[in-house]
Amino acid sequence: xxxxxxxxxxxxxxxxxxxxxxxxxxxxxxxxxxxxxxxxxxxxxxxxxxxxxxxxxxxxxxxxxxxxxxxxxxxxxxxxxxxxxxxxxxxxxxxxxxxxxxxxxxxxxxxxxxxxxxxxxxxxxxxxxxxxxxxxxxxxxxxxxxxxxxxxxxxxxxxxxxxxxxxxxxxxxxxxxxxxxxxxxxxxxxxxxxxxxxxxxxxxxxxxxxxxxxxxxxxxxxxx
Amino acid sequence: xxxxxxxxxxxxxxxxxxxxxxxxxxxxxxxxxxxxxxxxxxxxxxxxxxxxxxxxxxxxxxxxxxxxxxxxxxxxxxxxxxxxxxxxxxxxxxxxxxxxxxxxxxxxxxxxxxxxxxxxxxxxxxxxxxxxxxxxxxxxxxxxxxxxxxxxxxxxxxxxxxxxxxxxxxxxxxxxxxxxxxxxxxxxxxxxxxxxxxxxxxxxxxxxxxxxxxxxxxxxxxxxxxxxxxxxxxxxxxxxxxxxxxxxxxxxxxx
Numbered sequence: 001x002x003x004x005x006x007x008x009x010x011x012x013x014x015x016x017x018x019x020x021x022x023x024x025x026x027x028x029x030x031x032x033x034x035x036x037x038x039x040x041x042x043x044x045x046x047x048x049x050x051x052x053x054x055x056x057x058x059x060x061x062x063x064x065x066x067x068x069x070x071x072x073x074x075x076x077x078x079x080x081x082x083x084x085x086x087x088x089x090x091x092x093x094x095x096x097x098x099x100x101x102x103x104x105x106x107x108x109x110x111x112x113x114x115x116x117x118x119x120x121x122x123x124x125x126x127x128x129x130x131x132x133x134x135x136x137x138x139x140x141x142x143x144x145x146x147x148x149x150x151x152x153x154x155x156x157x158x159x160x161x162x163x164x165x166x167x168x169x170x171x172x173x174x175x176x177x178x179x180x181x182x183x184x185x186x187x188x189x190x191x192x193x194x195x196x197x198x199x200x201x202x203x204x205x206x207x208x209x210x211x212x213x214x215x216x217x218x219x220x221x222x223x224x
Numbered sequence: 225x226x227x228x229x230x231x232x233x234x235x236x237x238x239x240x241x242x243x244x245x246x247x248x249x250x251x252x253x254x255x256x257x258x259x260x261x262x263x264x265x266x267x268x269x270x271x272x273x274x275x276x277x278x279x280x281x282x283x284x285x286x287x288x289x290x291x292x293x294x295x296x297x298x299x300x301x302x303x304x305x306x307x308x309x310x311x312x313x314x315x316x317x318x319x320x321x322x323x324x325x326x327x328x329x330x331x332x333x334x335x336x337x338x339x340x341x342x343x344x345x346x347x348x349x350x351x352x353x354x355x356x357x358x359x360x361x362x363x364x365x366x367x368x369x370x371x372x373x374x375x376x377x378x379x380x381x382x383x384x385x386x387x388x389x390x391x392x393x394x395x396x397x398x399x400x401x402x403x404x405x406x407x408x409x410x411x412x413x414x415x416x417x418x419x420x421x422x423x424x425x426x427x428x429x430x431x432x433x434x435x436x437x438x439x440x441x442x443x444x445x446x447x448x449x450x451x452x453x454x455x456x457x458x459x460x461x462x463x464x465x466x467x468x469x470x471x472x473x474x475x476x477x478x479x
Contacts, residue, residue, distance in 0.1 A: 149374060153370060154354070156358050156363060157354060157357040157358055157367075158357040158359070159353060159357045160357075162353065163350060163353055166349075166353070167350050167354065170343050170344075170346050171347065171374075171378055173382060173386075174381055174382055174385035177385045177386065177389045178388075181389060202384070202385055202388060206381060206385075209381055210374070210377070213373060213377045214374070216373075217290065217369075217370045217373050220290050220367075221366070221367065
């Protein structure tokens with residue numbers, strides 16, 4: 001199963017490397033949203049709760065783009081039929097899609113976090129970086145699992161571009177609660193403090209619940 | 225056959241609602257703090273509990289659908305979620321009225337139950353667009369069931385997350401609902417809860433019956449159209465061409 005998942009993942013990454021449909025769009029989108037926030041809030045530098053909110057809202061909105069494109073090859077070019085003909089289980093397909101989304105999110109953050117620190121963030125990021133990375137890693141895992149499920153749910157819909165954000169964003173509310181609350185003290189001017197452990201536990205619980213649910217129901221999205 | 229027990233259920237829920245309302249207005253004591261306004265509690269909280277129960281029940285019914293492959297379970301799940309959305313609107317309206325009357329604002333963000341409920345409600349509002357944007361009926365049922373299960377799992381998770389977020393800024397006593405109600409209030413509340421639950425079940429069964437009957441009528445119509453066409457084809461042989469005028473479509477149905 002792991003071998004199958006890796007094969008599908010390699011296929012997705014090859015497509016992404018050649019077409020550059022998702023990651024550059026996400027990165028550009030996040031920069032644009034930072035500019036929107038700069039003018040919308042009319043602030044040159046942010047810290048604390050505002051900074052955390054802007055960062056997490058931007059990341060979530062950029063993630064929607066990738067979720068929308070996640071099953072594009074399967075849907076538009078009939079790749080799903082080929083996958084169903086191949087002896088590949090639904091769990092492998094789900095794992096591959098979630099892993100691809102996880103990678104896209106990490107690539108997005110490699111661009112978006114330094115850009116955010118450069119453009120909008122007031123306090124320096126260096127001291128809080130390890131904690132922030134831990135929060136981001138767990139949040140990305142949860143978002144990737146939910147995103148893969150939502151992407152598959154929306155794939156067959158006529159109004160996919162509408163349904164995907166409407167499903168994904170409410171489902172991501174616990175992630176933004178935990179992510180923003182955990183990074184608020186990390187991005188504050190005086191820094192430190194906060195109850196990191198509790199929010200990491202919540203993010204972990206979220207990833208576990210949606211991982212289990214997705215694996216249990218994913219086969220019904222790809223059969224026939 | 226489809227509507228069996230519907231009459232008894234309707235009468236029971238009507239009686240329960242009447243009992244609940246008379247208890248609310250004539251038996252339950254006035255709240256010391258909030259006075260008469262607090263009585264909306266007996267409508268709002270049961271509605272909210274039944275709505276969330278309906279969402280979770282939709283998920284459980286969806287599991288049965290995916291397990292058995294029987295589409296009638298999907299119909300049950302769909303009707304439960306559909307009704308819960310309608311009840312959810314009532315919950316949000318009664319909640320806003322209560323909030324305005326007792327706290328002075330239509331909406332308060334530091335009430336975790338209210339906020340979680342809104343998020344869950346918004347998520348479920350996507351159920352119908354998702355469902356009806358898929359053409360193939362079999363796939364529509366499966367996708368709707370997957371949504372119902374994922375969203376059903378999300379309900380408790382979301383309540384935990386929002387509760388944590390509130391506790392972070394506003395430490396609060398967790399056991400405020402139900403635990404410390406005086407006897408008369410508790411009795412009234414329980415009767416109101418039972419009445420609203422009965423109402424939900426009655427409406428659920430009613431809509432299910434109506435949908436089943438509509439489907440059967442459609443099936444019979446199709447059968448009828450098929451039979452009448454078959455009758456027309458058969459006529460030149462049996463009636464030996466005596467009647468060449470186009471047949472009244474209603475006639476061949478009486479077979």
